[in-house]
Amino acid sequence: MDYVVVKWLHILSSTFLFGTGIGSAWYMLFANVSRDVRAIAVVSKYVVIADWLFTATTAIAQPATGFYMMHLAGYPFHSKWIMWSVALYVLAGACWLPVVWLQMRLRDIAAEAVRTGSTTLPPLYWKYFKTWVALGIPAFIAFVFIFWFMVSKPV
Template sequence: MEYVIVKWLHILSSTFLFGTGIGSAWYLLFAVISRNVAAIAVVTRIVVIADWLFTGTTMIAQPATGFYLIHLAGYPMHSAWIMYSIGLFVLAALCWFPVVWLQMRLRDLSAAAASAGTPLPPAFWRYFKGWIILGIPAFFAFLGVFYLMVAKPM
């Protein structure tokens, strides 16, 4: 039963991780496309909270439950699919850390612009471009991890 519970926690946390990421990206992207500064300020504030609350905790839960599942199932740690999964997860994490920083800058800049009734400053657009550039490899890295978790190719 322990294996089933740990696997359930692993799948549940991966759902929160990927779901929060894709949902946050969707809402932030379309808020920015709207160019409504007040809406952008609200969405970026909520995205930062969601990222810390859901993504942050699952970035810890995923490897913890994953390594424990490897142990419980008796998979060799050096299996190619495990090594690729770890590599892709690390790539996504390396993208996520600066993305969180960028989101906090986007939040602060949009809140200041909304308060002052001014357009978004050029720095906002530079940070937003970086957010997109880092989000793309993280998205595809997680798709790869999902495939490897399910297929476990030997």
């Protein structure tokens, strides 16, 4: 496959990956700030779907296209910017895996609250939500730095 095509796929998938993450975080955060149980249930349902459709698929596409571009361009794996990018990607992935589980739990707890007619969410929900936020922050920062390394390719 041509380098430009692979690069385009890499950039496109990074856009979906980062964009879905930012968008999901934004809507999930503000649905929770509203404390409207019905809104939280709806938003968390679609955040989980978006994560599986976009984040999971692009999380696979990113390293596949990235390593293939390295091969095509002749970049050595031991280049510092590549090693940093990979390490930060692993960090972001290590944050994302529990986030997916947390989002499914948040979705289920909110859906149950709606089914039972509750207008509040239990303390466990808010504990999970705080953990979700705490894991999202380092993942976001990692992706910002990954973008920097990919664009600047510092020596």
